[in-house]
Structures are given as structure tokens and as C-alpha cells.
Amino acid sequence: MTESTIISNTANLEKYLKLDQKGSIIAEYVWIDGSNGLRSKCKTLKKKVTDVKELPEWNFDGSSTGQAPGHNSDVYLRPVAIYPDPFRLGDNILVMCETWMSDGKPNAYNFRHDAAVIMEAHKDYEFWFGLEQEYTLLDFYGWPYGWPKNGFPAPQGPYYCGVGTGKVFCRDIVEAHYKACLYANINISGTNAEVMPAQWEYQVGPCTGINLGDELWMSRFLLHRVAEEFGAKVTFAPKPIPGDWNGAGLHTNVSTKDMREEGGMKHIEAAMEKLATRQKEHMSVYGEDNQLRMTGKHETASYDKFTWGVANRGASVRVNRACAEEGKGYFEDRRPASNADPYQITGIIVETLCGKVEG
Ligand code: ADP
Ligand code: MN
Ligand code: MN
Ligand code: MN
Ligand code: MN
Numbered sequence: 001m002t003e004s005t006i007i008s009n010t011a012n013l014e015k016y017l018k019l020d021q022k023g024s025i026i027a028e029y030v031w032i033d034g035s036n037g038l039r040s041k042c043k044t045l046k047k048k049v050t051d052v053k054e055l056p057e058w059n060f061d062g063s064s065t066g067q068a069p070g071h072n073s074d075v076y077l078r079p080v081a082i083y084p085d086p087f088r089l090g091d092n093i094l095v096m097c098e099t100w101m102s103d104g105k106p107n108a109y110n111f112r113h114d115a116a117v118i119m120e121a122h123k124d125y126e127f128w129f130g131l132e133q134e135y136t137l138l139d140f141y142g143w144p145y146g147w148p149k150n151g152f153p154a155p156q157g158p159y160y161c162g163v164g165t166g167k168v169f170c171r172d173i174v175e176a177h178y179k180a181c182l183y184a185n186i187n188i189s190g191t192n193a194e195v196m197p198a199q200w201e202y203q204v205g206p207c208t209g210i211n212l213g214d215e216l217w218m219s220r221f222l223l224h225r226v227a228e229e230f231g232a233k234v235t236f237a238p239k240p241i242p243g244d245w246n247g248a249g250l251h252t253n254v255s256t257k258d259m260r261e262e263g264g265m266k267h268i269e270a271a272m273e274k275l276a277t278r279q280k281e282h283m284s285v286y287g288e289d290n291q292l293r294m295t296g297k298h299e300t301a302s303y304d305k306f307t308w309g310v311a312n313r314g315a316s317v318r319v320n321r322a323c324a325e326e327g328k329g330y331f332e333d334r335r336p337a338s339n340a341d342p343y344q345i346t347g348i349i350v351e352t353l354c355g356k357v358e359g
Helices: 010-017 112-121 171-183 211-229 264-276 279-284 321-326 342-354
Strands: 025-032 038-045 058-061 074-084 093-100 128-138 188-193 199-208 233-235 250-255 308-310 317-319 331-333
Touching: 025 074, 025 211, 038 058, 038 211, 074 211, 093 211, 112 211, 112 342, 128 211, 128 342, 171 188, 171 199, 171 211, 199 211, 199 250, 211 233, 211 342, 250 342, 264 279, 264 308, 264 317, 264 321, 264 331, 264 342, 279 342
Parallel strands: 025 093, 308 317
Antiparallel strands: 025 038, 058 074, 074 093, 128 199, 128 233, 128 250, 188 199, 250 331, 317 331
């Protein structure tokens, strides 16, 4: 298969997308597989759905996704959130799902379940999360988009928030993804070109509690799906190119009601003391290959030691200057890697700040 044989004919597709569906709608069920990837399949429903509770459970072959053994392969899909479908339009929807086993236990890769339990138990804290998703766009052969075929672009410097040919690559994909997120009611708060060419960021949030994980996973689905139409690959690898090229993170901005109110700074300081005692536990769910990224260079902190500071991009946690001056606001955990699971990140933060819950 070559690059040119995989480009689909989206102009022809337009004609069919406009056809009347005669009252039926299409629901695209989306779930997280056994290797931090996304899968989806779709189903016809006889009428429009306005509440996730109206949707039927479904299932899939977990032995084909690394989520179940062949002799007991049925994995169940339980809908947890619905979004308007920016590809099919109309009343068609995207459905975020949890994965469950036939014995009534969550699938081994269903990290949402525990996170939702702990957030429900501590809902009085009114957590808000805003995540900065960095990612890199690759060509069909897996090399960063727009980079010279057998070499490297000029050193980093002109690319971050860059404008102009040779400074940014694939702005069309980034724009398409932004609009698709807005259409789907994803709380996308912005986007920018990153330090390494072909690397980008978008932010999702602030979202309350478990919604952050749902929306961020759906935004990743949209990104893969949009990039597919442009023949580009998306990688969330935290250090896609070794050497003097920035890695990719998933900075996690966090606040509770107390932190956002007058005198909030003392609650942020108390949170820092708690985070300092659980560096190892946090790093264990902050993404694979994160040690390749967290070298202490390229605006990262040390992998092993917790530090925090005002306006310090070399610390594990940064408190922004405005927050320190106003004495209230939020903090930014800079440790999570771009490929980390937002359910696990937000779950362990609530656990560390508020206490464990048996569930
Ligand atoms: P940076 O300066 O680190 O690049 P960004 O502007 O990219 O920061 O992202 C900041 C994120 O913080 C946004 O996703 C935003 O939704 C989130 N955020 C803003 N206020 C709060 C808050 N009070 N609690 C949690 N997250 C917040
Ligand atoms: Mn089949
Ligand atoms: Mn940012
Ligand atoms: Mn960034
Ligand atoms: Mn940041």
C-alpha cells in the first residue's frame, strides 16, 4: 500500500452524506482499547436520542482489541456520554462508552469506573480540570509531517505559535479538529502550534469531575478521525523524536471550589504538600515512556522528585503568577505525558487530595 492508494474520495462522499436517513439515526459507539487506543463501531437506532440513558448496551469482540481472552471474548459497552456527530451531522451521535465484563466487573482497561466512584464520593470539592493535550502529526511513513524526508528541520525557535510556510504544518487538520470539537459540544478552550515543528496543542476544560476524561477521550477520537481524512497520523508519544526536540505533555490544570475562592492559595499549598508525598504513585499513571520526556530539560522537571513553584516551567507543578498574586485560582501539574489516560490522572489527583475510596 502506498500513500496515494489510501487517500479516500471525500468529494464523492459529500453526495451520500446528504441523503435522507428516513428517521433513523446512527450512533457511533466509541471505547478505549487495550493499548491506549480508540475503537468505534456504529449502530442504527429507530429514533432520535436526547439522553444517554435511552441508549442500549452493546458488545464487541474483546479478543480482537487486546481486552479479553478468546474463550471469553464478549466485552460490553455501556454508554456514558453522547455528543453531536460532526461527521454525519443531523441527529446522529457519538457515544462514549465504558467497557464491562460478563461477570459484572469493569474491563481491565476501564479506568473510568474507579475514577467516577472517587469523584462522586468527593463531589462536594467541586473539582475543575483543564488539560493541555499536546500531540504530533506524522506522515504516512511515520515521520513528522512537513519534515525533510531524510533529515531534520532547522532547530527549534520559530515554530511555537508560528505563522507562515515552513513554520507550521497541517494547520488545516488543526482547524478542522477545532470546529469538529465545538460542534460536538466538547469544551475545547484553545489551540496553539508547539515548539517542535508538526507538534500542536489544544486545551479541553475547565470541565467538572469525570466529564473531563469523557470529553478529552472524545476529542482524541475526533483528532484521529479528522487526521484520517487528511492522510496524516496522530501520535501521542511523549518523546516522538529523540534529541533536542521537545517532548509532548498533558499539563493538567486543577482547582477545587476552595482554591477558586478568597484565600484559595492556602488550599493550593496544602495540595502541594500532599502531592509531594505521592510522586511515585502519580508517575506510575502519568503515561508510558514519560521518563524519556522528563529529563529536566525542554521545560520539564525531574522524573523522580516533586517540586513546585510560581511561574516555574521547570517544576513538577507550576502555580501561575496571576494565581499567586490574587491568592486564589488553580495549579498546573506539568508531569503527565501526552499519552496518559485523563481518567487515571484526574482520579489519582482527587485520591491524593481528598483520600481513597473503596469501590
Ligand atoms: P499554559 O499557560 O500552561 O499554556 P493553557 O492556556 O494552555 O495554559 O491552558 C490552561 C488550562 O487551564 C485551560 O485548559 C483552562 O481550561 C484551564 N483552567 C483555567 N482555569 C481553571 C481552573 N480554575 N481550574 C482548572 N482548570 C482551569
Ligand atoms: Mn461480526
Ligand atoms: Mn498550554
Ligand atoms: Mn504546550
Ligand atoms: Mn501548560
